[in-house]
Amino acid sequence: MEYPRAQLVRALVAYFGDDNRRIEHALRVFYHAERIAEEHPECDTEILVAAALLHDVGIKVSEEKHGYNNGKTQEQYGPPVAQELLESIGFPADKTQVVTDIIGNHHSRSKYDYPELAVLKAADLIVNRDEKV
Numbered sequence: 224m225e226y227p228r229a230q231l232v233r234a235l236v237a238y239f240g241d242d243n244r245r246i247e248h249a250l251r252v253f254y255h256a257e258r259i260a261e262e263h264p265e266c267d268t269e270i271l272v273a274a275a276l277l278h279d280v281g282i283k284v285s286e287e288k289h290g291y292n293n294g295k296t297q298e299q300y301g302p303p304v305a306q307e308l309l310e311s312i313g314f315p316a317d318k319t320q321v322v323t324d325i326i327g328n329h330h331s332r333s334k335y336d337y338p339e340l341a342v343l344k345a346a347d348l349i350v351n352r353d354e355k356v
């Protein structure tokens with residue numbers, strides 16, 4: 224895939240529209256994920272970048288449907304949205320399943336041993352901790 228970061232950022236921004244808070248959060252998680260992944264060369268860059276940028280897309284659906292979101296609803300609503308966004312940019316089909324698995328598992332005990340899942344969780348933790356301050 225050519226310029227995966229650029230294409231994924233476009234998809235992220237198009238999806239969240241004027242919700243700067245969500246876009247900022249995704250970019251921060253992406254930043255930390257790439258740095259943490261420097262110590263984890265086994266990570267696939269496209270999977271990691273897609274998972275980092277799109278990990279919270281379920282929030283929007285959850286808030287529209289229920290007026291709130293939590294870890295469980297993010298995991299529930301995120302994967303189908305991510306799948307659609309990834310298809311729309313021609314993301315490699317064989318990696319899409321891994322990305323949606325990660326998004327559907329990023330707020331609970333890991334069901335998969337994907338290295339990109341562990342890195343995303345670590346990056347999200349750092350950012351969520353910073354945002355609480």
Ligand SMILES: [Fe+2]
Nearest residue numbers: 252278279347
């Ligand atoms: Fe997050």
